[in-house]
Amino acid sequence: MSSVSVRLPTVMRPQANGESVVSAEGESVGDVLQNLVAEFPGLRENLLDDEGSVRKFVNIYVNDEDIRFMEKLETPVEGTDEVTILPAVAGG
Amino acid sequence: MLIITRQQWLKIVNEAWRVYPLEACGLLLGSIDAESSTANVERFVPIDNAAASAKLYALEGSQFSKTALSADREGLEIVGVVHSHTHTRAYPSQTDVSEGTRPLVPPDWHWPILSLAGGFPELRSFQFDQKSDDKSSDSVGIVEEPIRFLE
Numbered sequence: 420m421s422s423v424s425v426r427l428p429t430v431m432r433p434q435a436n437g438e439s440v441v442s443a444e445g446e447s448v449g450d451v452l453q454n455l456v457a458e459f460p461g462l463r464e465n466l467l468d469d470e471g472s473v474r475k476f477v478n479i480y481v482n483d484e485d486i487r488f489m490e491k492l493e494t495p496v497e498g499t500d501e502v503t504i505l506p507a508v509a510g511g
Numbered sequence: 512m513l514i515i516t517r518q519q520w521l522k523i524v525n526e527a528w529r530v531y532p533l534e535a536c537g538l539l540l541g542s543i544d545a546e547s548s549t550a551n552v553e554r555f556v557p558i559d560n561a562a563a564s565a566k567l568y569a570l571e572g573s574q575f576s577k578t579a580l581s582a583d584r585e586g587l588e589i590v591g592v593v594h595s596h597t598h599t600r601a602y603p604s605q606t607d608v609s610e611g612t613r614p615l616v617p618p619d620w621h622w623p624i625l626s627l628a629g630g631f632p633e634l635r636s637f638q639f640d641q642k643s644d645d646k647s648s649d650s651v652g653i654v655e656e657p658i659r660f661l662e
Binding site (some may be wrong): 422429430431439449465474476477479483484485490501503504505506507508509510511 | 536560562566567568569570572573575577579584588589593594603604605606607610611613614615616617618622657
C-alpha cells in the first residue's frame, strides 16, 4: 500500500500535532482519509460525517484537482500524489 | 486592522473592474498578528469566481489549492479573502457571514469587501466574531476594522 502526503488546512493542524503535511496510507482518497482519521482521531469531526462521507463545504484535491471531478472518494492515489483538504470558500 | 499597500489595493480594484458586472474574488497572503488581530497583506492573488455570478462568489478550487500550497512554501499565511460587491455597499451579506463561519474556515481570517456600486471603488474590511459555539448567524458579530494603506 502506498503512502501519500496530505496537506491539512490551518484549522485542522492542531489536531495533527501542528503539522501542515502528514502522510497516510491508502490506494484511494477514501482509504487515505480513513487512515488519516484513524491516526489523528481529532480530525474526524471536521472532515467526515457520521456515515463516513466527506462533510459538505469540505473540498478534497489530488494534485490540485477536485476529486468531485474525478472519481470522488474512489479516486486512486499513489506515492507521489498530494492530497489537499481545504474549506469551500464562498459568499454573496 | 488590515494593512495593505496601495499597489495591492489597485490590483484588487483592477480585478474587480475586469470581471464586472460579475463578482471578483481572491486570496490575501501575508501574516497575521494574532494578539492585535492585524492582517498584513503582502499579496493579493485573484482567484476565478466559480459561481460566475453578479451576486455570489466561490473560490475556484484548483486555483485555491495551488495558492495555498505556494503560500505554505513561501512561508506566507492566507490572511483572508477579498471579494467585490458590484451592486450593493461594501458590507457583508448574510451569505458572506454564513459561508465565512463554516467549521474549516479559519476564524481569524479578514474579509475585506470592495464595492463598485457607487461607481467609485470603496474598500471596507471586516472580521466575523464567533462569540459562542452556536454557529447560527445571529451569534456572529460583524466587526468592521480599520484599513491602513501603505505606499
